[in-house]
Amino acid sequence: APTSTPSPSASTKGLLSPLKYKVSLKGQYQTTNYYCVPASSSMSLSTFGVKVSQSTLAKKMKTTASGGTKGKYAIPVINTYLKSKGYKVSSTTDADGNALKLMDRVSTQVGELHKAPVLAVWMEQLPWNKGKVKGEKVGHAIIAYGYDKLANTITVYDPWKPTGGSHTISASTLAKVLQSGGNMYYISKS
Template sequence: MRFARLVLGAALTGGILSTAALPAAAQAVPVPVSVSAAPAPVSAQQAGLPVPPGQAAVAIKGQAQRTGYYCAPASGAVVLGAFGIARTQDQLAKEMKTDAKAGATKRKNTLAVLNAYVAPKGYAFRLTYAKDNPAALMLSVAQAVGVHKRPTIVAVLGNKLPWSKGKRKVGHAIVAYGYDRSKGTITVWDPNGRRGATGRHVIPAKALAAVVHDLPAEGLGGVYDLSKTPAP
C-alpha cells in the first residue's frame, strides 16, 4: 500500500495525504440517495443563511481513487458529478496539477478548479475551518446537502478515520453527502482503496471534526463550504 503526501491532499490542501493504491481503472459505484478561508459560523441563523432541514442526503455516484494519491481528483469528480459535470479523475488531476512525485494536490488548485466548473451554475466553494468544531462542520455540510442539494468535500487526516487507522500521518479528501442533526451524524464517501475503507460511512460529527485537516498557518480550512453566488 502506498501512502502519499498531498498538499490539499495537498489538493484539499496546500497539504493533504492520499491513501491506498488502486487498480488502473476506478470503478464507479452507484450510491443511492439518499480564496480565503474564514471561520465557519455555528448556526444558520447567526450567519443569515437558509435554515437546512434536520436531515438530508443527496444522490452521488461514488468512485474509488484510481491511484494512491488521487483522493482530491476522485472526490472532485464525485462532487462535480452531482452538478451534472462529468470529469474523469485523470482530467481533474491534470487540471488540479496533482503532483505524482510528491503524491499531492494543492488545495488552492483543487478549489480553483472546482469553482471554475460550478461558477457558471451560480455556486462557489470556499475553505472554512472546522477542526474540533462539530457545529461548524455540521452547518457547512447541512448548507451544502440540505439547502443546495449538493455534496461537498472535507479534508481529513485519513489515518485517523475509524475505518482506516494508521500510524503514518496521511492527508486525505472525502465527500460529505448526508447528515442527521438529531443523531449528530454525517454520511461520507471515502474514495480510499484500502479494504473496508472505500465507500459509504456514517460518522458522528464530533468524531469527524476531530480529524478535520485544517492548515491555519497557510490560511486554509478543511471544509469546502458551498454557497450560491449573487445573480449578475
C-alpha cells in the same frame, strides 16, 4: 402591536435545513493512490450535474504522486466548472474540532443546496483506518453527502478503496479529523 417577521440571518440559516438529508450520489474510488482530491472533486461536481473524470481533474489540479493535490490548485479548477452554475467553493477553517459548526456547514450544503462538499481530513485518524494506515497527518480528501441532526451523524464517501466507500460517522469524531489549515471546499452561491 405591529408584528414583524424576522428575516433569516446567518445565525438561523442552519436551522432552515431539513433534520436529515442525503444527496443521491454515485460513489467513486480513486484510480491511483494519490487521486483522492480528483476523485472527491469529481463526486462533488457530479452533484452539480458536472461530469468530469479524475484524470482530467488531476491534470488540471497539478496532482503528483509525491505531493498529491494542493488546495491552492484544486479550488480554482473546481470554480471554473461551477462558475456557469452560479456556485463557488472556498476553503474554510472554522469546523475542525467544532462539531456544531461542521454540522451547520454540512447541513447547509447538503440539506439546502443538495450538493456534496469535499472535506480535507487526516487519513490515519478516520475510524475505519485505525491501525490500517501508517504515518501521521496523512492528508486525504473525502466528501460529505448526508447528515442526520438528531443522531448527530454525517455520511461520507471515502474514495480510498481498501477501507473506503460510504461511512456514517459522528459529527464530533469527523470534526476532530479535519485538517486545520483548510477543512473543506465550502460550497456557496456565487
